[in-house]
Amino acid sequence: MPQPVDLEITLAAMETRLAHIRHDLLSPLNAILGFAQVMKLDPAPKSVLQQDAIAQILKCGWQLLNMINTISINPAPTVGDPPVT
Secondary structure (H helix, E strand, O other): OOOHHHHHHHHHHHHHHHHHHHHHHHHHHHHHHHHHHHHHHOOOOOHHHHHHHHHHHHHHHHHHHHHHHHHHEEEOOOOOOOOOO
């Protein structure tokens, strides 16, 4: 059975890794969402296909952003966590 100090070190390392993964996902995602927003606001005429593509990029991007935020706010339970009631 792991010692309490080992468990604390492991949990801290997992939290740090999760923060790095979150950052690695958010940086390009924010660039993609920002570029799609600029494309949407551009006054140049767009075909229906272009409008649909921009809308799809934004929809999927926001969904992915929400999933990333949900995972980082509510990480998976770990050994030793009290049961959820």
